[in-house]
Amino acid sequence: MSRHTFEEKLKIVFQVKNGKPILQISRECHIRQGMILEWVRKYDGYGRQGLHKQPNIRATPEFKEEVVRFILEKHIPLAQVVLQYGVSCSALESWVRIVRLNGYEALHQQKKCGRPTKVMGPPKKQEPKTELEKLQAENARLRAENALLKKVKALVEEREAHERMIGRKPSRS
Numbered sequence: 662m663s664r665h666t667f668e669e670k671l672k673i674v675f676q677v678k679n680g681k682p683i684l685q686i687s688r689e690c691h692i693r694q695g696m697i698l699e700w701v702r703k704y705d706g707y708g709r710q711g712l713h714k715q716p717n718i719r720a721t722p723e724f725k726e727e728v729v730r731f732i733l734e735k736h737i738p739l740a741q742v743v744l745q746y747g748v749s750c751s752a753l754e755s756w757v758r759i760v761r762l763n764g765y766e767a768l769h770q771q772k773k774c775g776r777p778t779k780v781m782g783p784p785k786k787q788e789p790k791t792e793l794e795k796l797q798a799e800n801a802r803l804r805a806e807n808a809l810l811k812k813v814k815a816l817v818e819e820r821e822a823h824e825r826m827i828g829r830k831p832s833r834s
Contacts, residue, residue, distance in 0.1 A: 665692070670712040673697055674704045699740070699750075706744050718747060722769040728753065729760050729768070 669690075676686055677697065687694045703711030718724075728746055731737050732753065739757075743750050759767050 667712055667714075670700050671704075671709065674700050674712065677701050699743070702740060702744055711744075720748065720752070725756050725768045726765050729756050729765070732757055733760065 673686055673690065673692070677683060678701075683694050683697050686692070687697060700712060705711075728742060728748060732739060732742055739750060739753055742748070742753060756768060
């Protein structure tokens with residue numbers, strides 16, 4: 662959803678057209694001057710229709726390359742390309758930066774979407790198939806349980822010894 666309604670944008674554009682300074686409008690309405698300038702440019706280029714919310718576009722690598730070539734090779738200003746193609750300024754700046762660093766082929770590389778897969782963590786448990794595997798799994802579980810109980814016993818004994826040293830009676834819990 663757009664933060665500013667069509668009516669708000671139109672009202673601000675008319676204020677600019679009637680000679681009110683953009684800086685003053687910006688301070689009164691708490692809107693960036695660049696945003697107001699963009700609205701005025703869209704109004705000048707496309708009329709009232711330019712102030713309506715534009716649909717989101719799915720930029721293909723070929724589209725990105727075409728737009729970036731337009732900016733870099735024909736030296737067309739970014740603001741004009743934003744109006745002409747309906748792409749956000751930040752997206753265009755990002756594409757131009759990518760091309761300047763890595764070339765046009767970098768626009769054609771697919772990035773992975775979404776959260777990266779989780780590599781760490783215990784492997785999924787598989788049910789033992791044979792009797793021998795079942796016994797080995799039970800043996801490993803019992804060894805782990807035994808080691809845990811030994812650790813707990815050692816910790817309890819250590820705490821009791823510490824409490825005896827400082828003169829307290831050990832608790833029975």
